[in-house]
Amino acid sequence: MSSTMLQEPKMTQDGSIDPAQLPNPAAASNPAPTSVPGLGPDVARGPAALLVDRVTKRFKVARKKQPVTAIADVSMRLERGGTIGILGANGSGKSTLIRLISGLLTLDEGRVEVFGHDIVREEMAVKRLINRVSVDAAFFKKLSPMENLLFAARLYGIDSGLARRETVRITERLGIAQKRLGRPVEQLSRGMQQKIAIARALLTSPALLLLDEPTTGLDPRSKLDVQTFIEEIRTNHDASIVLTTHDLDEAERLSDEIIVLNDGRIVAEGSPAALKRLVAERHGEAPTMHSVFMTYTGRSLDEDVEAAAEDDE
Amino acid sequence: MRAEPALPQGTHPMTALTREMKASYAFIERNFFLSRRYWGWEIAFLVYSAAGALSISLIGAQAGDPRLILTLMVGAIFWNYLSVVFSWIAETISIERWEGTLEYTMMAPVHRSTHLLGAVAYAMVYGLIHTAAILVAVVLFFPNLSFEHANIGTIAGFMVLGSFSFVGIAMLAAILPLLYVERGAQMTFVLQSVLLLVSGVYYSIDVLPGWMQVISHLSPATYALDGVRKGLIDGVPLSALWGDIWPLLVMGVVFIPFGLWAFSRAERYAKRHGKLKRVG
């Protein structure tokens, strides 16, 4: 993929989403959203792309057992156009957090706002602004990528003509030949499927893009492709991104801000550079993401992932 | 890339309505894509259903009783229609759970009523086409059967009323896979079987034990089948079948809103307890 063909104007043309222009009914009555501790002062910057305020989620697993706290008192703020990386071992609560933001799980405590819209009270407005890519590329596997994407586009009110053109354009940039768009998804490789999943999300022009371990389980080549593509989205689209991963290098490469989750709690946060500096200065560790992770979670990510992968269904 | 901007306050209701209609078309088109992709199975299923309808009607032929042939034929064909409609609606959720797409559909900006409307519309169109094909097969097989008494208005009326009242029950059945991740689809299947047993599809419900007849009266299929039979065999006009009409009307009016309400409750429950999807 040459970088020149990837250049494209930002989404400011007709009908495109400009989050700054979105109605913000909360703004009048409540001009300053609650500032979130740890993420800097809350100056008048317009609504955050994402505001998570003291969110907790528990799951009842068995009748007599204590509920599992998957997310505990988590707060974060993502400015428009930024990328937040959520780093955590398997079972640390990354997907739960993404699902809470997506409205796929209800909040037990706390609140979430997307571009100033409360996700509970303004559910539809929020749904139009977000899309998500999960670790498993979920498709109707006998249907073709085109059929799957047409369905997705229609759900978001996009006409089939426009959806077809956009699908061809986006997948072309991902290096997917047009002839593949008509074959059943199940005949495509995992890497290819994951790219189509990202294309599906982009098709709806999300102002907030939630990427839940988009590269987990991909072969090194596809992983690199997907990472490169995420980088392009960051530079070429006006999308704010939440990216979860348990890949340290990926988190460092792709995020402006990193949050380390451990057992549902935030144990560290800051820019990759600041976090590395911190472990070096305060703990005398090597200035790497690996030592950041070790220091704050007390475990090595690689080992943990292996172990957890086995007892995870 | 383009998308519609977030709905500003005070959007014209017509625009909102058009948007919902378009979104519900998404489900119609997608189900059509699925049928098209699985065309081999569609044909196999059609052949199976036609063979089933024929073999049951042949019981009447063996008894040498044209009236019995017609009674059984109506049962087979009309039950086929109802169960096809029922399955498409009831499986809306389980299909997506099976494919793993459920979360994507649930997070799309689409009202659940719109979603279900799309499922219902496809189910009815599919059901009509499927049933028409079987009807043709059966009629060709029994060229000597006479339909001279048939009252088309009555038959059509009960087709409409029957589907209308079945929709609510099918929606309730669609909830089960939301609540019970593993067993939901199986429970839906069992529910369908019970409806077959109690609704007098091939026999009069009088032959059932008393307690079963109580359930029979709760099944819309009981009234719909009775109405269609009277219209087809005896040519009874719609106006004379009020006893079958009002229960169907009531069930439609009660079950559909109740189904929608229960569906949204079930969705909330699923989102509270993490039942939509767990892995990944």
Ligand SMILES: Nc1ncnc2c1ncn2[C@@H]1O[C@H](COP(=O)(O)OP(=O)(O)O)[C@@H](O)[C@H]1O
């Ligand atoms: N739907 C669910 N039902 C019950 N427990 C869940 C559910 N989803 C997640 N959990 C539990 O919550 C914790 C966090 O899981 P998850 O968010 O999937 O972590 P991650 O994505 O970081 O691997 C785990 O202990 C997991 O078992």
Ligand SMILES: [Mg+2]
């Ligand atoms: Mg996960």
